[in-house]
Amino acid sequence: MTDHDGREAASLGDAAAAGLVFGSSAAVLVVELVALRLLAPYLGLTLETNTLVIGIALTAIAIGSWIGGRAADTVPPRRTLGPLLAISGVVVAATPSTVRAAGASGSDDLVLLVAAAAILVPGMLLSAVTPMVTKLRLTDLDRTGAVVGRLSGIGTAGAIFGTVVTGFVLVSTVPVTGILVGLGAALVVSAVAVEVLVRGWRFGIGPAALVVVGGLATAVVPDECDVETTYHCASVVADPERDGGRTLVLDGLRHSYVDVDDPTHLEFEYVRTIAAAVDTVHPDDRPVDAYHLGGGGLTIPRWLAATRPGSRSVVSEIDPGVVQVDRDRLGLETGPDLQVRVEDGRLGLGRLDAASRDLVVGDAFGGISPPWHLTTSEAIAEVRRVLTDDGTYVANVIDYGPLDFARAEARTIAGVFEHVAVAGDPDAFRFEGGGNLVIVASDVPIDAAGLTSRLSERDVPWRVVTGTELRTWIGDARALTDDRAPTDQLLTPYAVAS
Incomplete structure (x- = not known):
């Protein structure tokens, strides 16, 4: 040739x-x-x-x-x-x-x-x-x-x-x-x-x-990145104003704040809202059996252990690298009362016994977007299965603009639980803002006034919406299912500058 x-x-x-x-x-x-x-x-x-x-x-x-x-x-x-x-x-x-x-x-x-x-x-x-x-x-x-x-x-x-x-x-x-x-x-x-x-x-x-x-x-x-984990670019940033303060940054987003010296210090407003919800449904400070969808810095599990001795938490965190960062940089110590399982949250839910948890906390994100298979009616039904009759589901969601995803998720949760409340910045309920919103759901009535009071005590200037006002806010949003959950299309991940 x-x-x-x-x-x-x-x-x-x-x-x-x-x-x-x-x-x-x-x-x-x-x-x-x-x-x-x-x-x-x-x-x-x-x-x-x-x-x-x-x-x-x-x-x-x-x-x-x-x-x-x-x-x-x-x-x-x-x-x-x-x-x-x-x-x-x-x-x-x-x-x-x-x-x-x-x-x-x-x-x-x-x-x-x-x-x-x-x-x-x-x-x-x-x-x-x-x-x-x-x-x-x-x-x-x-x-x-x-x-x-x-x-x-x-x-x-x-x-x-x-x-x-x-x-x-x-x-x-x-x-x-x-x-x-x-x-x-x-x-x-x-x-x-x-x-x-x-x-x-x-x-x-x-x-x-x-x-x-x-x-x-x-x-x-x-x-x-300090560490490139299986799923994330992870780094830990020290807080110059608090000796023990550390922020876990995943994929460029401030994911968790942990005070390694004082686990009762809760920096982010949405985390203080989750804590306020727990204190509202369990005002006697008794220990709780909790399950956490998503680990991050494990701020809430640490807070439960510090404020409610005897509480037992099981955490599903899909990224082993994040867990290792928690151990190496954020002082995480696990044991019988705080177990961390490296697994997908939906699969972790399926492995739990029915009626075995007083509290389920949903706070899992891949970047700004939650894993879609944790947002559906079928996933929420699994959450309901593992909760006791008076158990509570508390979920963190992030959305802006028309809040299509947040409203769809609220609709989805309301289709499974009898009582639902949503806490967020007042502008979010006027579709003039957004950010983190916390959805609280249970089959027993939720004390919205008590939750509002506890938010005020924790210096969180958020509103709590329930009942007719919540249904009006949800509007014509459709429930998410395993067959149809276009979370990325519904989500508006960032505020639009006016």
């Missing part, structure tokens, strides 16, 4: 061809999955973010395959494989630094633009590898179908491998930065090997130097 200049092209054996197709296809999926985690601190873990990243990756694959196939007929593939891999490697290795630099600007549009480029460029270039390799391997027209089919199957296998290894191994063991810089280095090393194999050693010198660019860029831009 000769190239377009009439010179003999170096052969590309079956093993090398299979390795290039397998590896490039796997790399595209690694970039796609890791991009979701890299974007979470700036755009949140929402359905829209997932859809955006998947859409960009599929677009890159389609464009790269199409253009790569056409280019293979006009440009000698042996001259293009090395540059395709090398440029992809540099872009991938530089992605963490460029995305975080964009995030530091505070512009979501810039983050989207940089992230799109970081997915599109390597996705297109790596997807062009398969048609290039296919062109090199098509030395016998009688075997066209076999060659194309084999390489297509190998590419699909590579994509599956990249998906499985990233989801089950890499993300849980290697920081996001390490994954991308390591992948970028591997791609550039592959470029060097390909250049040496098909063109000669002197052509490998240039690509070998390129990986330094990505490494230096990553070293220059600081990492905003």
Whole structure:
């Protein structure tokens, strides 16, 4: 086989061809999955973010395959494989630094633009590898179908491998930065090997130097995470005004505040509201058996243990890394009265005995959005199942603007429990604001006046809405179900500046 200049092209054996197709296809999926985690601190873990990243990756694959196939007929593939891999490697290795630099600007549009480029460029270039390799391997027209089919199957296998290894191994063991810089280095090393194999050693010198660019860029831009956990970019920020005060930040959001010296200190208004609700339904300060959907900094479980000795709390926290941060940085100590289970909250609910809890606290979020499967009628029915006859469910939700999600969740909970109250900033009930709202539900009447009084005692200037006023506020919002729970579409995650 000769190239377009009439010179003999170096052969590309079956093993090398299979390795290039397998590896490039796997790399595209690694970039796609890791991009979701890299974007979470700036755009949140929402359905829209997932859809955006998947859409960009599929677009890159389609464009790269199409253009790569056409280019293979006009440009000698042996001259293009090395540059395709090398440029992809540099872009991938530089992605963490460029995305975080964009995030530091505070512009979501810039983050989207940089992230799109970081997915599109390597996705297109790596997807062009398969048609290039296919062109090199098509030395016998009688075997066209076999060659194309084999390489297509190998590419699909590579994509599956990249998906499985990233989801089950890499993300849980290697920081996001390490994954991308390591992948970028591997791609550039592959470029060097390909250049040496098909063109000669002197052509490998240039690509070998390129990986330094990505490494230096990553070293220059600081990492905003103290720890990259399985699900979050996590950091702990000390409170300069309180010696023991610590804020747990997950994906750029202030998730929990813990005073490691004084667990009775509750900083956030919504946390003080949850405490006020507990004190309202259990005014005698007796111990309670509680279950917590979501852990975070475990502020409420610690508060219960400190203010109601003998209380027993079971916490379902899906992220083992967050639990480790709690132990290492926030002074968490577990035992028989405070158990933390690393598990999905919906599955954790199903493992609890019926009528075994006096209190269930719902405070689980992936970024600004709650996991949809914890918001549905079926999930709330499970909450009701584990509560005693006079038990109480207290849920934190966040919404702004028309409050479509908050009203739908209130409707959903009201469809399961006989009595519901919602506490929030007065502007939220006029659709002029929003933020955190706390929903309190039980099958026994809720003392709204008592809750309002306890909020005042805790310096929380919120209103409590029940009965007809609550039904009017909920309006025509539809209950969420396992079959239909468009939480990300209903949610307005941030206040809109007027």
